[in-house]
Amino acid sequence: MEQTKELLQAQTHVCHHINGNAISMFLKCAVELGIPDAIHAHGQPLPFSLLVSSLPMPPTKAPSLRRLLRLLTHTGFFTIHPDLDSSGDDAYSLTPSSQLLLRSSSPSLASFVLGMLDSSILSPLQLLSAWYRSEQPATAAEMARGMPIWDWTRANPHFNLLFNDAMASDTSVVSKVVVTDCKAAFRGLRSLVDVGGGNGMFARAIAEAFPHIKCTVYDLPHVVATMPESPVVQAIGGDMFERIPPADAVFLKLVMHMLTDEQCVKILRLCKEAIPKREDGGKVIIVDMVLNSEKEDYMVTESQLVMDLVMLQATGGKEREEHEWKKIFVEAGFVDHRVTPLGTRSLIEVFP
């Protein structure tokens, strides 16, 4: 009896892993259908019958929609209010997680969900075992696309926008936390350059929160070309391995984790040339993961270890523990750093 119990537990564990792929697609479907937006627009728990009539689907799909809501309620994205108005019709409301899936507000992770769950981003994962078996130094993503990721976004304007919007979506959440809880990191700065800053979402957030800081976005030309016009943020196209524009602070979000240690040292040495001495306010501000050695939060640890492998397959990068960061900082000529945890990521101030 004990043996079959263990067998069934093992089967449940394996199936839970496999289901992870499907669960993410069910969440993507809810965002694509606009379910969070429909509930939000109602301003109070939305009766199921009204939800069905507000969505782009035939009424015959109502029973199937109820099953989708049943799962996403179970996994914490909706709250069910059984028979709310005694009409026998259940109503649904949002949770803090689905508040972040509204396509019509900011901050929002809707574009991050749609972008990072796009088949073009996920397809390289199918080649991971082939990559492990091959002698090729390239990534699984290069095997799938025939070119490195930034050549791929340059060659495919649709995916360039999809990716940049996804990163800006992630930034809409992180920047709100950083400008609220990490004000001290920006104190005294007169200028900041966001290297690999994408379409400028973070730089705009910093410029709005700290108007005295002159903000510049520095990214590849085909990326800064997607940046909306802004009176407060200057855009410069270039290659961060060649040159980094001078500023009091260099800001790097989700850039270092896509690079090897050697590439990080090269970038940080260029950063050191671009910023003044510490006593004159010079610093590098990194927003990336610091792998959590205590592993006290299962979901945080799982997200960090997943992202480490996402980076392995996407760019050849990695997530790092604090001692790994320190080694890179010292090798690049920096003498001190300070870590501020931000959920699965951290804000790391690095001082010359």
Ligand SMILES: C[S@@+](CC[C@H](N)C(=O)[O-])C[C@H]1O[C@@H](n2cnc3c(N)ncnc32)[C@H](O)[C@@H]1O
């Ligand atoms: C994962 S994205 C992060 C974007 C943004 N920092 C954010 O977190 O929202 C990495 C960024 O690095 C940029 N990048 C990659 N290689 C670069 C290079 N050689 N020079 C400048 N930017 C580069 C990419 O175009 C992309 O916008």
Ligand SMILES: O=c1cc(-c2ccc(O)c(O)c2)oc2c(O)c(O)ccc12
């Ligand atoms: O191709 C990428 C994919 C992802 C990514 C993020 C979260 C996910 O759940 C996921 O499935 C993929 O993130 C990137 C990133 O952060 C980079 O700096 C460079 C490239 C990528």
